[in-house]
Structure formats: structure tokens, C-alpha cells
Amino acid sequence: MNKTGIIYGINGPVIYLKGNTGFKMSEMVYVGEEHLVGEVIGLTKDTTTVQVYEETSGLRPGEKVTATGDAVSVLLGPGILNNIFDGIQRPLSEIAKESGKYISRGMQVDSLDPDKKWDVHLTVSVGDEVSGGTIIAEIPETKSIVHKSMIPPYLRGRIIKTAEDGQYTINDPIVTVQRHDGSEVEVRLAQKWPIRIARPTDKRYPASKPLITGQRILDTLFPIAKGGTAAVPGGFGTGKTMTQHQIAKWSDADIIVYIGCGERGNEMTQVLEEFGELQDPKTGNLLMDRTTLIANTSNMPVAAREASIYTGLTLAEYYRDMGYDVAIMADSTSRWAEALRELSGRLEEMPAEEGFPAYLASRLSAFYERAGMMQNLNGTEGSVSIIGAVSPQGGDFSEPVTQNTKRFVRCFWGLDKSLAYARHFPAIHWLTSYSEYLNDLAPWYKDEVSPKFVDYRNQLLAILNQESSLMEIVKLIGSDVLPDDQKLTLEIARVVRLGFLQQNAFHPEDTCVPMSKQFLMMEVILYLYKKSKALIAMGMPMSILKEDNIFERIIAIKYDVPNDKPEMFEDYKKAVDEFYDKVLEKNA
Template sequence: MNSLGTIVSVNGPVVRARAMRTFGMREMVRVGKLNLWGEIIRMEGEEALIQVFEDTQGLHLGEPVIGTGRSLSVELGPGLVGKIFDGIGRPLDTLFELEGAMLSRGVKTVMVNRDSMWDFTPLVEVGETVSGGMLLGAVQETPLLEHKILVPPNVEGEITFVHQGGTISASDIVATIKDPYGNTVDVPVVQVWPVRKPRPYRERLLPNEPLVTGQRIIDGLFPIARGGVAAIPGGFGTGKTVTQHQLAKWSDAHLVVYIGCGERGNEMTQVLEEFPQLKDPRSGRPLMERTILIANTSNMPVAAREASIYTGITIAEYFRDMGYHVALMADSTSRWAEALREISGRLEEVPAEEGFPAYLPTRLAEFYERAGRVITLGGNEGSITIIGAVSPPGGDFTEPVTRNTKRFIRCFWALDKSLAGARHFPAINWLESYSEYAREVEDWFAAHVDPKWGEYRDRVRELLAEDEKIQQVIRLVGEDVLPDEQKLIAFTAFLLKNGYLQQSAFSDDAYSPPEKGFAILDLILHFYEKASELVKRGVPLSLIRGGKPVLEITHIRERTSEEITNEISGLKKELDAFLDKVGSERKATRGRG
């Protein structure tokens, strides 16, 4: 029999109920006659405080609160990929079929359609001994993703029944396991897991393999490791959402979980319209065949926004346990933190800095620490890479959410409003950004891209840092007073910014594999070394930088990855011929003098 309480106060999304002693902390409840979904977040003797995931308008005192006996959980099984869910895991297409465009409150639905049919292939036999995380069988969920049915983490024993294969429905039993105590456990196709409880794994691995993103400034200067955590902070209009879209589209993750957490509805609409039309760069298949979307926009209930982060990370952990590399995009954690602040205010908790709750750092840590590259319970390698956008008011990186986020992440891609204003995208500031993974993934890049990757990265960062000092002088007294050596550094930095760091999201250059980026870097640094020798010999920089092959350097990035090798090889020969000609002509002129 379900527990029954009574509403005694309603304060926005927070409801206080009495006669709640038999309820449990974090238990899901149905609130009022509308059966709104809620979660108990505080127990005070006979009373409980409930955060309601739907609009509480119209609730009355004295209405019932009914317990469900379970915590906020998600259904995990085939049928998740390619779908769009709200913050508490309800599929939006199903809600639309049930209610139309204007959704009613209190709608009860399932994440995975029980009528769905799949072609199941068993991978174990009766009599085998299995333990949590081991593989029972698989279904081909999409052409890009094989969905693996696993033994639940807390189950082990001997298989006494296994589905023989062929067509299977989402409501079927895959296997029956007899545990060491003689109890039998049925393993269904669809399993349930509480979202606030991390799924277990066997061992955490070092983050020494990169998540290749196809964005040159990231892969070349500020790489992120598989299983790593990164933040993209930036003010309004700096390109946070577009950058995350790029990472979702082009990163070499097996699966992308994209959480639209509190962002504007038109931005989420853009995602919903774009993703079904996009092609996966490696397979040519629709990108949605390896994408799951969580949509909880700014006009949706604030409590569900707080839950959406946990819904997304739990789904990501489920696919990680299958041995997949998952990329999770959270856009944005600032809006999530604002939801925490609003609920905390309704609870009348003592506020910390700027009104945020004192437990904000703890909640951020709980979220980011669920990332990682691991050995799963089944013995496979899987990872979750978390990339969270942060929206500091006015672009102030010292505000609490950005500052506390920096405590728990190791990769910081700082977006710059001045770069965005100059139409330089991605607007990642190369001086304020950093990656602590660079040294850990250097061996991988050396083995798979070029042994000089680390050396080139250091050299580029040095040139950009020197250029910043030179630009300060130029702003004060102009460029004419500088010696040619410094002018050359400034000009090389110009080539780096426009020929390498800049990358349009709406052109054929939107995806740039590391090999292409390194080839461009090699060309620019080759020019710098050759030009430095000429400048040291007294050749004026004005004779060097005006040549057609030099100007062509900034356009080479527009070539496709297939063309780039031959194009750069040809351009390098033209560049060498031009610079040799300038040097010999200058030498001849001096000889006649």
C-alpha cells in the first residue's frame, strides 16, 4: 500500500507535506489531485519538503501526497538512442502523442516503449556463471550502435535460462540467474537505475588518450582526454552553445549525450532541427543514430532542470558500462546552479556567495567526478568525458559557478567576447585557456599524429604569448618602431590566428582531423624558421610577407583533409622558392652596393 501524506504549504516548486514519517528521503511522490511528479529533499519529523518537477499552480492545501516507494530513476534499455527526453526522463515524442503540443501535468509514461521489438543475439549459455556487468546478449539498436544487455551490477550467479535469440520485446526477460543463496533473479531487457547513485566500475584508468574533437585549437593546444572534464565559460554571444554543438557533432565518441539545461528554447530547437540532418563524419550515417538529447529549457520547471544533469550522466554511465566512449555536453551548468539557488531560497537555507547554496561546490564535484576512463565490471574499457558550458554574468570568470567549476575540471576553454566581436570563432582565448591533460596525451599524439606534436604545441604557445606583449607595444607606439624580429613574431602570430586557430562551424573546415591541423602548424612554423634566418641576415620583413605563397598560408585551412597533404607540400615548395629568391636578390643588391 502506498504511503499517504497531506499538503500543508506550497512555495513555488517546493511543497511541504505532513504525515510523512513513513516516506523515505529522495523518494519520488505524486503530489496533489493532479498527480504531479515530485521528490522528497528534506525530512523534518512528521513533515517533508518536496521539490516538484512540474508547475505547482492550482495545488491546494489538504490535497494528498502519494509515495511511490522508489527514488528518481531512469529506465535503461534499447530505444534510448536517437530520442529526446525531458529533465526527468520522459520521452517528448510520447508526450506529444499523448497530449499534443500543450502538455498536461502529471502525465505518466515510460522512457522505453514496451511494444518495441528487437532482434536479440544471446552471447551466453545456460550453466555459465556470470557477475555484474557481464554481457548477456546484444541488439542492434541503430546502424551505428550495438546495444549490449548486461547483468545488473549487484547480481551474480549461474544462468538457468537465457532467451534463445530472435525477436524480443522491451518487456521480455533476457535471462534468469540463480544467485549463491539459491534465489533466482530475472534480468529484463529494460533495467532501472536511480539517477543520483553512480554506477559502479572495476578500476579507474589514467586519462592518457585524447578525445579527438576535430577543432584545431582544442586538439592542437588544449586537448581533452577521454574520461576528462572540461568547462567552456563565456559571456552572452561568445559561442558556448555553437562550440558544444561542434564537439557533439565531430568528437570521436561512440555516443553523445547532450543536455540542454536551462538554455533558451530557440537554442534547443536549433539542436533538434540540426542533429537529425547531420551526418556522422566517420560513417556518413545520421548523427542522431549515436545521440541522446535531454531537453529542459529555461521555460520548463526549475526543479526538473536540477534533475536533468543526473538523468543525463546516468544514461552516459549505462553506455560506458557497455564499453563505449561517451561524450556528455551540459549546456549550461550555470543554469543548473541557478536552479539550485532558487530551490535553496524556497527552502529558506542560509545563502552563501551571490545567493548560491553553500553546497554548490559539493554538487559540482558530485557531477564532474562521475566522469572518467574506467575498466567496467564486465572487464571492458569505457569512458565518460564531461564538457560543461558555464555562463558567467557579464563574462566575469570570478563569479562562484565558474570559480568552483575550475576546482574540479582540468581543461578550461575560456571564451573571449573581443574575439567573438571580431568574428574569430571558436572564440577560445589562447592565453587564458589551459589543459592539464596535454602532457598526459602527448605520447598518443606523438604515436598517431607526429613525434613533434608536443614541441610544436609549446612553440606555438610561446609565439602567441610573445605576440601579446608585442601587441601591447604596438597599441602604444605603433608597429613602425619595432625591429623586424618582433614584427616577424607578430606576423607569424597573425598567420596562426587566421590560418590555424580560426575555424568556421559552417564551412567544409568545420571538422579538422589532428593530421590536418598539424600539417598547417608545420607549414606556419616552417615559414617562421626560414623567415627568421632571412631577417637575421638583414632582409626587410616587408619583402618577405608580401609574397603570394605567404598570403596563401591563411587560406590553406579551407582545403579538405584529403587535399591538404598535397596542397601543403606544393605550397611549401613555392614558399621555399619565394624565400630563397628574396634572400638571393637581397644578397645580390648588397653585393652591388
């Protein structure tokens, strides 16, 4: 018999029940006659507090609330990829069939299609000992990804019965496991998992491999590790969403979980349309074949926004358990924090800085802590990388969400509005950004790219820092009074900014650049710097060096050298040598 309670008070998405209802903390409940989905968030001896994940207008005191006996959970099984869900894992395509363009309240739709039959290939047989995470079947979920059905984490025993290879729905029993106490459990293709509890793993690995994004400023200057965390803070129009789009399209993650948390609906539409048409560079199939979208746009109920982050995380952890590298794009964690602030205000909790709840920091840390490169229960290795956009009001990085996020992420890609307005994209500023993964990833760069990689990267950053110091002087007294060696630093910094850091997302060669080309581009820029420095040391003025168009030619490398023709870089080194000889001859 399901426990019930009676509504006593309503305050926006928060409702109160009087008396001891017998409900459990974090239990999922159905509210009112329309069966709105809610979650128990507070219990005392006399009252139960529930947050409702749907619009509560029209509810009234006296209506019934029914407990389900389960925590708010997601259904894990084939059918998650190439799909778009709302914040509590209701597929929007199914909702659209039943209620049209707008989501009706109290919609009861299956998270995954219960009637679709999947081609199932069993990987275990009768008599096998199994435990949590053991892969029991493989299903081609999309053209790009093989779905691996697993034994639920806390089940162990011996298989006493299996189905034949063939077509099954997510609710058909695939294997029967006999526990060591003699009880039997049927395992199906789909299993439930509560969204607020991290899925268990065997071991967490330290960061050792980068998540290659194809974006030069990220891969070279401020890399993120697989299983790492990064924040992308920036004011309105600085390119947070586009940076995440680029990473989602080009990074070497196997699966992308894109969480649109409180963002504009047209941005989610753009993701849907682009990813539905774009060809995945890794597999040649559609990008949506390895993507799932959680859409909780700004006009959807605020409480579901708070849940959407955890829904996306749990889906990501499920695919990690299969041995895949998953990247989560959370856009944006500021809207999620605002949902926490609104609910906290409704609950009349004591506000902390800027009205955010006192537990903002612990919620953010718990979210980012679920990232990591893990050894799964079944012995495979997988990772969840979290890239969270932060939208500080007025671009003020000193506000609480940005500052608290900074404490828990190891990669900070600060977007700068002056760069964005100057059409320099990605508008990640090299002076405010940092990555703490560089030392962890140095051995990988040394082995996989070049032993000189980190040294070149540091030289590039040093040039940019010198430029910043010199620009302070230039602003005061102009560039003409600078000595020639400092003028050269400014010119090379311009080459680095325009030729290396600036990247064109619409150019076929420049939108995604392999690590080998990134290294060779750095090498040529630094070779030009070395040769020019030698000329300046011989007394050649900067004006003579600039008569040649060599600086512009090096800037244009990003377009002129195809990604698959690294041998062309030798021609540019020769061009630098010719430039060096020509200047010497001319001024001999």
C-alpha cells in the same frame, strides 16, 4: 501498501508535509490528484520536504502525497538513442501525442516504448556463471550502435533459463538467474537505476587518449582526454552552444548525450533539426542514431532542471558500461546552478556567495567526478567525457559558478567576446584557456602523430604569448618603431591566428580537421617562421618580406589543402624555399 502524507504548505516547487510520513530520503513521490512527480529532499521528525518536478499552481493544502518506494530513477534499455526526453526521462514525442505542443501536468508516459519488439541475440547460455555487468544479449538499437543488455550491477549467480534468439519487448524476461542462496531473478532488457548514484565500475584509468574533436585550437593547443572534463565559459553570443555542437558532430566519441539544461527552446530545436539531417562522418548514418537529447528548456519547471543533469549522466554511464566512449554536452551548468539557487532560496537555506547555496561546489564536484575512463564490471573499457558550458552573467569569469567549475575541471576553454565580435570563431582565447591533460597525452601524440607535435604546439603558443606582450607596446607607440624581428613575430602570430586558430564550421574541408593535417599545418607555419627569421638576421627589412604574398598563401592552407591530400604540404614548403631564394636574389 504505499505510504501517504498530506500537504501542509506550498512554496513554488517546494511542498511541506506535516507529521512523520515514513517517506525515505530521495524517494520519488506522486503529489496531489494529478500525480505530479516529486522527490523527498528533507526529513525531520515533524515535517517532510518534497521538491516537485512539475508546475505546482492549483495545488492546495490537504491534498495527498503518495510514496512510490523507489528513488528517482531512469529506465535503461534499448530505445534511448535517437530519442528526446524531458529532465525526468519522459519522451517528448509520446507527451506530444497525448497533450499536444505543451506538456500537461501529471503526464504518465513510459520512458521507453513497452510495445516495440527488438531483435535480440543471446550471448549467454544455461549454466553460465554471471555477475553484474555481464553482457547477456545484443540488440541492434540503431544503424550505428549495438545495444548490449547486461546483468544488473549487484546481481550474481548462475543462468538456469534463457530465451531463444528472436523479437522481444523491453519487459519480456530474457534470462533467469539463480542466486547462490537459491532465489531466482528474471532479467529483462530494461532495468532501473537511481539517477543520483553513480553506476559501479572496477577501476578508473588515468587520462591517456585524447578526445579528437577536429577543432584545431582544442586538439592541438588545449586537448581534452577521453574520460576528461572541460568547461566552456563565455558571455552571451560568444559561441558556447556552437562549440558544443561542433564537438558533438565531429568528436570521436561513440555516443553523444546532449543535455539542454535551462537553455532556450530554439537552441534545442536547432540541435534536433541539424542532428536529424546530418550524416555522421564515422558511420555514414544519421547523427541522431548515436545521440540522445535531454531537453529541459528555460520555460520548463525549475526543479526538473536540477534533475536533468543527473538523468543525462546516468544514461551516459549505462552506455559506458557497454564499452562505449560517451561524450556529455551539458548546456549550461550555470542554469543548473541557478535552479539550485532558486530551490535553496525556497528552502530558506543560508545563502553563500551571490546567493548560491553553500553546497554549490560539492554538487559541481560530484557532477564532474562521474566522468572518467573506466574498466567496467564486465572487463570492457569505456569512458564518459563531460563538456559543460558555463554562462557567467555579463561574461564575468570571477563569478562563483565559473570559479568553482574551474577547480574541478582540467580543461578550460575560455570564450572571449572581443574575438566573437571580430567574427573569429571558435572564440576560444589562447591566453585565458588551458589544458592540464597535455603531459598525460604527450606519449599518445608522440606515437600516433609525431614526436615533434608537443614541441611545435609549445612554439605556437610562445609566438602567441610574444604577440600579446608586443601588442601592449604597439598600442602605446605604434608598430613602426618595433625592430624587424618583432614585426616578424607579429606577422607570424597573425598567420597562426587566421590560418590555424580560426576555423570555418561551414567549409567542408575546414569544419573538421584530422590530427595529421593539424600537425602539417603547424610544421609549415613554423618553417615559414624559421626561414623568415634567417632573412631578418641577414638584415632584410620586414617590408621586403611582405612584398611577397607567401604569408597569405600559408593562411589559406586550411581551405586550399584537402584533408585527404597531405602530400600537398611539400609544395608549400617548396614555396617557402622559393620565397627565401627570391628575397636573397633580389637583395643580393
